[in-house]
Every structure is written in structure tokens, then in C-alpha cells.
Amino acid sequence: MIITIDGPAGSGKSTAARKAAARLGTAIQRVRAEQERKRLLTQVEYEQARLRTTLEQMPVGVVIAEAPSGRVILANHQVQRIWRHPRAECSTIEHLMEHEGFHEDGAAYAPGDWPLIRSLRTGEAVQDEEVEIERGDGARGTLLVSSTPIRDRQGRILAAVTSFHDITTRQRLEQALRRSHDTLEKRVRERTAELAKANQELRSLASELSLAEERERRRIATALHDSLGQNLALAKIKLGLARRRDRACSARESGAASGAPTADTQRGVSLSDSGVADRHLDEVRGLIEESIAFTRSLTFELSSPLLYTVGLEAAVERLAEQMQGRHGVQIQVVDDGKPKPLDEDMLVLFFQSVRELLMNAVKHANATRVTVTLARGETDVTARVEDDGGGFDPSAVGFPVSGIGEVGDPTDGFGLFSIRERLGHLGGRLEVQSVRDRGTVAVLTAPLGDTPTEGEG
Numbered sequence: 001m002i003i004t005i006d007g008p009a010g011s012g013k014s015t016a017a018r019k020a021a022a023r024l025g026t027a028i029q030r031v032r033a034e035q036e037r038k039r040l041l042t043q044v045e046y047e048q049a050r051l052r053t054t055l056e057q058m059p060v061g062v063v064i065a066e067a068p069s070g071r072v073i074l075a076n077h078q079v080q081r082i083w084r085h086p087r088a089e090c091s092t093i094e095h096l097m098e099h100e101g102f103h104e105d106g107a108a109y110a111p112g113d114w115p116l117i118r119s120l121r122t123g124e125a126v127q128d129e130e131v132e133i134e135r136g137d138g139a140r141g142t143l144l145v146s147s148t149p150i151r152d153r154q155g156r157i158l159a160a161v162t163s164f165h166d167i168t169t170r171q172r173l174e175q176a177l178r179r180s181h182d183t184l185e186k187r188v189r190e191r192t193a194e195l196a197k198a199n200q201e202l203r204s205l206a207s208e209l210s211l212a213e214e215r216e217r218r219r220i221a222t223a224l225h226d227s228l229g230q231n232l233a234l235a236k237i238k239l240g241l242a243r244r245r246d247r248a249c250s251a252r253e254s255g256a257a258s259g260a261p262t263a264d265t266q267r268g269v270s271l272s273d274s275g276v277a278d279r280h281l282d283e284v285r286g287l288i289e290e291s292i293a294f295t296r297s298l299t300f301e302l303s304s305p306l307l308y309t310v311g312l313e314a315a316v317e318r319l320a321e322q323m324q325g326r327h328g329v330q331i332q333v334v335d336d337g338k339p340k341p342l343d344e345d346m347l348v349l350f351f352q353s354v355r356e357l358l359m360n361a362v363k364h365a366n367a368t369r370v371t372v373t374l375a376r377g378e379t380d381v382t383a384r385v386e387d388d389g390g391g392f393d394p395s396a397v398g399f400p401v402s403g404i405g406e407v408g409d410p411t412d413g414f415g416l417f418s419i420r421e422r423l424g425h426l427g428g429r430l431e432v433q434s435v436r437d438r439g440t441v442a443v444l445t446a447p448l449g450d451t452p453t454e455g456e457g
């Protein structure tokens, strides 16, 4: 561009021209500065748009607030989604402070506790602080919050930025997982303890069984010795005596026939010897009958043959008769007349259990009357043994009133414990109810067996 400036000749003209040129230079600089400002503004707007778009894309909530006013200059839409508050509410940090936040111990956040405010005021950088919040709709949730100050070159705080993400679902899942893990561990511990206890009980049952077996052997051996053995020895002696009398008798008869005296006749054996021999033989007969009765009774005690031939009801009736005869307690058996099919194992155990309960009533209750009621239900057979004796406290002998399956070691005797364990093993149970001075009721329950009985399909 060519600029021509008319004026007076000489230095005056050139001064004016210089001034004009200077003005022009200034104008040009202004234009350039304005252009640069616009360019920078455009760039800032672009940067801001880029930042905003990036923040909107992020899955976490982000808030930027300027210092010292606390004005919120940016909050992405996740803030609203997480807090369930309209975004407008977060226009200043005062608004933010109105939101409810709680520490782990349940105490509410004071205004100065919020990470963003701490960063703005003190320049603190906060990393992953857990904050429990109450959202706009009243629901509770947990946020993991970080916050950091933005400083200028001189280190002055210009603003602060906070970011937070909602860990409520993750935390709930973790808690549920922890709970189920704890429950599982607890169950494993319980099962292990139960198993150890069951093992311990089995061991004590096994050792008690072998002791009981040994006691029973000794009892049978003593009974055999005292009764059968003594009877047989006595019978042998009596037979010897009878034979001697018999021989003496025969010798006497043949001596009398020949006229020569025998040793016995010399010792003065009389003719009444044959009568004495007969008496001995009668006594032997009596001993043999006693032994037969003893053998029968022992056989019945060991294993009632009736149990296999006529069945449970007849065997129980026979047992009751026998115990009534032996112990003088009145024992009545009531039967519903229905068939009671039980598997063989259970049949034997059920009978033995009835016998144990009757023995207990006789031994401990001082009862005058005992009633055994046999009944068949839909799925089981029951035997109820009720006495009018002194009663006892079942829990005091390690036998809870509520019945089988509960804890309790035998502290006294073995009978009830053994029944409970062995019945339980075969799917049955024993329940005992007893009140001091008001008698005892024990109920045995056994599942029906697979074996069909007469009259059944």
C-alpha cells in the first residue's frame, strides 16, 4: 500500500508523516492483538468443549469449583445420576454441603469434611475416601471420592476438582459374598464339630457296647454257673447216690437170694434203700425241669424266638408276663391289632429297647404299674412305655426332653443313650418325658419296614 501525505516542505512534513505512520502502526498492532485474542478465545472454547465432552464421557462424577468463591464451574451429568439431584443444585459448594454424607462410623459429614472443600481451602489431596451418602430420593449409597487442588505457577489455589464413583452395588456384592463366605465357613465349622462329636459318640458307643457285651457275657456265665452248672452238678451227685442205693438194693436182693452178706448189708443198708433211690431220682428230675425252665428263660432273654415266629406283639406280651412274674410289677400290654412290619435289624432293636425301658421302670421307678402301648401309624410303629413311678429329670442324665438328635452324653447309665443312638442310626427315635413323682413316658418310634406282613400287599 502507498500512502502519500501532502504538507509543508522540509522537517515539518516528515514529522507529520512519522506521526501518521506511528498511528498506523498502533492501529495495526491493535488489529493483530484483537485477532490473536479471538484466536486464543476460540482455542480456549475448543479446549473447554473438549474437556467438557471428555468429562461427560467419564463413568465417574466430576465437579470443579473455583477458589475462593466455591462456585461450581463444571459438573458432569454423572453427578446428577449418582446423587439423584438436579444439577442446578450444585451451582456452589454451599449446595454441595447441603447433601448428606456420613463417615464409616455413621457420623454426619460437617461442611468442612467434604474432600472438595478440603482441597479448596487447605490444598489437601484426597485419595479414595469412602463416603456414605443419602441421595436426593432418600436412598443410601457409598461413594469412593478423590479430590485435588488446581494451583497457578505461584502455587496459589485457583480451583479444586473432585471425582467420585458409586461403589454401592460392588460393596453390597462384596458384603453378600463375605456374608455367604462367613456362613459357609461357619457351617463347615459346625459340620466338622458335629462330625467330631458324632465320631466321639460312636467311639464311646463302641466301647460301651463292648463293655456291655462283656458284662452280659459275665452275667450269662454267672447264671450258667449258678443255675445250670449247680443243677447239673447236683443232679450228678443225686444220680450217683441213687445208683449206689440201687446197687445196694440189687446186692441185697442177690445176697438175700444166696444167703451171703454183702458189704452194704454189713454196713446196715436197709431195704428202704430203693425208696431213697427213687427220691434221689425225683430230685434229679426236678433239677432237670428247673434247668429246662432256666434254659428257656435264658434263651428268651438272649433272643426271643417268639420275635421271629409270632412277631413283636407276642414277644412283648411274653416279656411283660415274664417280668411281671419275676419283679412283681403289674405290666399291661395294649396293642392296636394292626400288623407292624419292621426290618429285622429294627425289629430286634425295637424289642430290646422295649425291654430296656421296662427294666428301667422296674429298676429305677419303683413303679406299681407299667403300660406298654404298641401302635402302628401311617409311616411308623410306636411303643409307648408309661410308668407310675418316681420319675426323673432326663436332662440330668444327659438326655434332653426334646428327644433324639440333641446334644447330651450319657452321664449316668448307658441304656437310654444306647437306645437313642442305635435307633437314630436306623431312622427311629426315642423321646422321654418325665416329671418327678409323676412317672415317666418313653416313646420309641421306628419307621415301617419294607417287609410286607400278612394281609398286606
Ligand SMILES: Nc1ncnc2c1ncn2[C@@H]1O[C@H](COP(=O)(O)OP(=O)(O)OP(=O)(O)O)[C@@H](O)[C@H]1O
Pocket: 360, 361, 363, 364, 365, 387, 389, 390, 391, 392, 397, 412, 413, 414, 415, 416, 417, 440
Ligand atoms: N422309668 C424311669 N424312672 C425313673 N428313673 C429313670 C427311669 N428310666 C431311667 N431313669 C433314670 O435315668 C438313668 C439313666 O437310665 P439308663 O437306662 O440310661 O441307665 P441305667 O438304667 O442306670 O443303666 P443301664 O441301662 O446302663 O444298665 C437311670 O440311672 C435313672 O436314674
Ligand SMILES: [Mg+2]
Pocket: 356, 359, 360, 413, 414, 415, 416
Ligand atoms: Mg437302663
